[in-house]
Amino acid sequence: MESQRSLLVIAFAIVSFFLWQDWQKDYGPKPVVPAQTAINSPNASAEPQLSASGPLSNTTSTTAAVTEGKVIEVNTDVLNVKIDTRGGDIVGLVLPKYTLSLEDNTPYPLMRQLNGFNYTAQSGLLGDGPDEKRTAKPVYSVTQDKFALADGQTELNVSLKLEHNGLQIEKRYTFSAGKYDVRVDYIVTNTSTGSKVIQPYHYLAQTIENGKDGNMMMPVYRGGAYSTSEQRYEKFAFEDMQDQNLDLATKGGWVSMLEHYFVSAWVPQAEEQNQLFSLVNNNEGIIGVRGPQSSIAAGESKTLTATFYAGPKDQASLAAIAHGLDLTVDYGWLWFISQPLFWLLQQIHNLVSNWGVAIIAITLLIKLAMFPLTKAQYEGMAKMRNLKPKIDELQARYKDDKQKMGPAMMELYRKEKVNPMGGCLPMLIQMPIFLALYFVFVESIELRQAPFIFWIKDLSVMDPYLVLPILYIVSMYAMQKLTPVTVTDPMQQKIMLWMPVVFGLFFIIFPSGLVLYWVVSNLISLAQMLYIYKGMEKKGLHVRNA
CATH class of the missing domain: 2.70.98.90 (Beta-galactosidase; Chain A, domain 5)
Incomplete structure (x- = not known):
């Protein structure tokens, strides 16, 4: 579980790095040359x-x-x-x-x-x-x-x-x-x-x-x-x-x-x-x-x-x-993902005639396509949580012999049929999609001044009342409550507690269309988590937080 949450931070840092790199390439300071x-x-x-x-x-x-x-x-x-x-x-x-x-x-x-x-x-x-x-x-x-x-x-x-x-x-x-x-x-x-x-x-x-x-x-x-x-x-x-x-x-x-x-x-x-x-x-x-x-x-x-x-x-x-x-x-360096996503978004819009509804629909399609990976992710996380007592026992046994601990841990994973990195794959796939959609929402003129509902009159600019960033923060906290937690370090717990707020602050200045995608994605993830966890609890696996 620690690796899952650490990877979330790392993935966000990578996305931020690539955004910063693209910004530096086109907008960063360059040597001044006389005209x-x-x-x-x-x-x-x-x-x-x-x-x-x-x-x-x-x-x-x-x-x-x-x-x-x-x-x-x-x-x-x-x-x-x-x-x-x-x-x-x-x-x-x-x-x-x-x-x-x-x-x-x-x-x-x-x-x-x-x-x-x-x-x-x-x-x-x-x-x-x-x-x-x-x-x-x-x-x-x-x-x-x-x-x-x-x-x-x-x-x-x-x-x-x-x-x-x-x-x-x-x-x-x-x-x-x-x-x-x-x-x-x-x-x-x-x-x-x-x-x-x-x-x-x-x-x-x-x-x-x-x-x-x-x-x-x-x-x-x-x-x-x-x-x-x-x-x-x-x-x-x-x-x-x-x-x-x-x-x-x-x-x-x-x-x-x-x-x-x-x-x-x-x-x-x-x-x-x-x-x-x-x-x-x-x-x-x-x-x-x-x-x-x-x-x-x-x-x-x-x-x-x-x-x-x-x-x-x-x-x-x-x-x-x-x-x-x-x-x-x-669409930047992920144009080969952005262009098919835009095409799909456009086809959906042709059916529903509302770009906000089209964003919700494409989010649902993406989450459904990724469901097998998501299911494997959460099942892997649950198995890792149930393995924690045995992992703690191995760590105590080999605390002075790191060379033996590694093979022993790998043998335990093999015996229990658990992939410690199994929870990372869906996130690694989703981050490029998120970044590709970022470029779609920033660059596509079809979203310029495109209304959604109520207060959202333009999906290409930030939410004027910050409703979507707040909903994002709330949905992130809800996901945290459902996600199995094994972190005991107080500093790491504080970092995880404030992570939704940090993400939400970034989303304040993002196009409301992009934030809409992420909020809907979180809500669908919550529904999938409840469905998957219910099935695993029937099998006797303990997955929810106390």
């Missing part, structure tokens, strides 16, 4: 340079932006977008289907330029294109200042046009009803007498703050991420951008910026050889992709295409857009 003030293009000798006065610079005159360009608005059922005709870049993006919080119904502003904070999605053409080494981005022409997806309309095209250096360029955004992914085409026609070379680039730029949200036990990542043909998903935090430039050649791939439940991403053509890059300029972290150079003969037209995504981390939608993009729903 780069100039932008250098990787492989500059082989490709057009991206200088500080080129297309990735934010140092161009604001006066020019005001007098030469304008901001147009594009509204669909799921996106409200602002596009600056100077460069044709996305400088604002709001998600009308999502609010800031339950208390604040303001639509969620994913991309914005306000109060010294910039978050934009930019793109252009290098080579003979209009963005090569210019002090100011080109100004596109548009036919109207506002575009809206009409009722019943499935697609909306927003066309920006420009003539430059013998090239007729149309930058076309194609929005679709109900979708957060936008097709971005460059349709380029060479009207000159000679061939032209162009190279597309796409990048995300965001003002570097601390890259941290939440708290120490409930951190959320804000920063970059990318994918290559060899790495399906890799985070690239703002600190990494300050430390060194990303420079990776890959077939396909994508780049993104994450903001807890939301993500923006540029996805180039999967069959092309692309170059991923990052840099820091004027306290802005930039992560992007350059496509291959394309030669356009005189009189020829070419279309260069990429996909832009800005919206919720919906795994099914992201997986359909690009390989590995669904991994931006970051």
Whole structure:
């Protein structure tokens, strides 16, 4: 029994260690590296340079932006977008289907330029294109200042046009009803007498703050991420951008910026050889992709295409857009457990239409699946309790001969058919499930602002009235009363007495969905214990505490 309780403490310490390790990896202090003030293009000798006065610079005159360009608005059922005709870049993006919080119904502003904070999605053409080494981005022409997806309309095209250096360029955004992914085409026609070379680039730029949200036990990542043909998903935090430039050649791939439940991403053509890059300029972290150079003969037209995504981390939608993009729903190192658990949770929700009820149902299924192990655990604990007099006798007999005590104890276990570690296996299995569910409840946008019943209006945040943490503490004490105890040391008894309170204090700041899972798990365990103990007492085994 002492080993069972000690293992509980050790298991909790291991879980805490891995949570702390993940927090340190993404949010812990890193060496301070001075921000780069100039932008250098990787492989500059082989490709057009991206200088500080080129297309990735934010140092161009604001006066020019005001007098030469304008901001147009594009509204669909799921996106409200602002596009600056100077460069044709996305400088604002709001998600009308999502609010800031339950208390604040303001639509969620994913991309914005306000109060010294910039978050934009930019793109252009290098080579003979209009963005090569210019002090100011080109100004596109548009036919109207506002575009809206009409009722019943499935697609909306927003066309920006420009003539430059013998090239007729149309930058076309194609929005679709109900979708957060936008097709971005460059349709380029060479009207000159000679061939032209162009190279597309796409990048995300965001003002570097601390890259941290939440708290120490409930951190959320804000920063970059990318994918290559060899790495399906890799985070690239703002600190990494300050430390060194990303420079990776890959077939396909994508780049993104994450903001807890939301993500923006540029996805180039999967069959092309692309170059991923990052840099820091004027306290802005930039992560992007350059496509291959394309030669356009005189009189020829070419279309260069990429996909832009800005919206919720919906795994099914992201997986359909690009390989590995669904991994931006970051379930951590236990993703191979979290993803099946989320799938099962989602299937249950489709039946019951309440995420809290779905959590209760998945908890019941997990506990039922583990019942054979649980039964073996409690039977093993009961047998160990009944063996205690014989164990005490062996310890007294061999107290001065440790070498003989070990074999004698093992012989006793063999003779009585008792596995001293038999009670540990269910707990060792349950802890990874608990941690995997922790990531599911923290990362899955489906639980954001998802109500359960009564006072629980949002399963992704802590219980506002602490009812669930209190119920957890009470259920833990009830389990302690039912669990056979052989601990006689007063200090260990005090530790065991206060353990539920310590656990409950941790659960105060956890998502209420996770605490709901653990409370229901404890209640089911209590019912299983009563059932198992009743059967063992019929066999003459003493299992309950006096």
